[in-house]
Amino acid sequence: MTGSLFDAASFEPPQRADAPLAERLRPKALDEVVGLEDLLAPKRFLRNAIESDRIPSMIFWGPPGSGKTTLARIIAKTTQARFVPFSATSSSIKDIKVLMEESRKMRQARGAKTIVFIDEIHRFNKAQQDAFLPYVEAGDIILIGATTENPSFEVNSALLSRTKVVVIPALEREQVITILRRAVSDPTVQKFGIELAPEALDFIAATSAGDARQALNSLQLVIETASRSESPVDVDKLKLILQRRSLMYDKSGEEHYNIISALHKSVRNGDADAAVYWLVRMLEGGEDPLYIARRMVRAASEDIGNADPQALVFAIAVQQTVHFLGMPEAGVALAQLVTYLAAAPKSNAAYAGYGEAVREVRQGDNPGVPLQIRNAPTGLMKDLGYGRNYEYAHDYEEQTAAMDCLPASLVGRRFYEPKDVGFEREIRERLERMRKAREK
Numbered sequence: 001m002t003g004s005l006f007d008a009a010s011f012e013p014p015q016r017a018d019a020p021l022a023e024r025l026r027p028k029a030l031d032e033v034v035g036l037e038d039l040l041a042p043k044r045f046l047r048n049a050i051e052s053d054r055i056p057s058m059i060f061w062g063p064p065g066s067g068k069t070t071l072a073r074i075i076a077k078t079t080q081a082r083f084v085p086f087s088a089t090s091s092s093i094k095d096i097k098v099l100m101e102e103s104r105k106m107r108q109a110r111g112a113k114t115i116v117f118i119d120e121i122h123r124f125n126k127a128q129q130d131a132f133l134p135y136v137e138a139g140d141i142i143l144i145g146a147t148t149e150n151p152s153f154e155v156n157s158a159l160l161s162r163t164k165v166v167v168i169p170a171l172e173r174e175q176v177i178t179i180l181r182r183a184v185s186d187p188t189v190q191k192f193g194i195e196l197a198p199e200a201l202d203f204i205a206a207t208s209a210g211d212a213r214q215a216l217n218s219l220q221l222v223i224e225t226a227s228r229s230e231s232p233v234d235v236d237k238l239k240l241i242l243q244r245r246s247l248m249y250d251k252s253g254e255e256h257y258n259i260i261s262a263l264h265k266s267v268r269n270g271d272a273d274a275a276v277y278w279l280v281r282m283l284e285g286g287e288d289p290l291y292i293a294r295r296m297v298r299a300a301s302e303d304i305g306n307a308d309p310q311a312l313v314f315a316i317a318v319q320q321t322v323h324f325l326g327m328p329e330a331g332v333a334l335a336q337l338v339t340y341l342a343a344a345p346k347s348n349a350a351y352a353g354y355g356e357a358v359r360e361v362r363q364g365d366n367p368g369v370p371l372q373i374r375n376a377p378t379g380l381m382k383d384l385g386y387g388r389n390y391e392y393a394h395d396y397e398e399q400t401a402a403m404d405c406l407p408a409s410l411v412g413r414r415f416y417e418p419k420d421v422g423f424e425r426e427i428r429e430r431l432e433r434m435r436k437a438r439e440k
Helices: 045-051 068-078 093-110 126-138 173-184 198-207 212-225 235-242 254-268 272-284 289-307 310-325 330-343 349-363 379-383 422-439
Strands: 058-061 082-087 114-119 142-147 164-167
Touching: 045 068, 058 068, 068 082, 068 114, 068 142, 082 093, 093 114, 093 126, 126 142, 173 198, 173 212, 198 212, 198 235, 212 235, 254 272, 254 289, 254 330, 272 289, 272 330, 289 310, 289 330, 289 349, 289 422, 310 330
Parallel strands: 058 142, 058 164, 082 114, 114 142
Antiparallel strands: none
């Protein structure tokens, strides 16, 4: 492990003329940042922490292109601490431990602080995240993580409890337009001699879904590929230029939702061929495979349910496989999953039953638990009738007693109605036998 791996200067390399527009125009100071005016207002926590160089461990949580990495770079330029960027996609536990020990020794020897920035921290697995924990606890490092995923699910609870989560909002359309106007006035853009109609900037902003990086990438594509004869570029010309891209897939815009809907509905409809096609469209477009796995876990529960209980088990297994392998190997496991789910018997009975129970609870009077199935750990509760007339199911035929477990006002109400398909057929028959046994 060489020192250059942890060189803070590598976080912001010398600016190249051919660097992407979004990189060339990245804000260098807090007052240049668009869209985070509330978070960075005077006397607010984040601004005070940055300006006073008293940075706590934090998680920046926000959608793509909202300013998470920009904030980290501004911190890198202003802090007196050693600032070390760390890759969540190419670093091993050994790399982490080397850096952590180096930081611990520097703190003990000179009192020097080390800020470790991890972009896409959700891509670190549990073991990698655990490697940071003792050093965060001891104060050997200050950890700043950036993620597009909910940290409640993607960051270890022990690590999360020792960091402050800073929610970075998606940029609004007018804020994206402000960023685009700045870009259009930049000399590196003006040299192309391409003018854009005002409504063209509005169109780019509207289709960027609050992602400044995507908006600037679209703008760069237009100014670098449009001919001077096409200037000024209006919305119609803009659409034609943007359609020259080889693959249309916006991970945070409408096409994202269109294609995940197509995948889910193909699985629901039992069309394995369509399911594989839409899966590949998403993966080739750069979609996070864990997002697809989560949606397929939902499909296994919502659309298959007890008709094939193994579907949910398999879906969770593939989710773990995706997390363990990563792409491109995980693509095969996802293909195996979507074809299995498409071929599985379908039942939404559990989904429908859950929804019916939710509606009842939300609009009903929610009567108390019947006395016979209440627990009675104290003498007073026994005297009040708690647990009286309780009947032990194992003592009866079909392991069910003639005892009402619903409140009196709901006795006889059916929430779960199994379908006559797959394993749910057996569940249906079993529940019917128990109902008849209770009636006896």
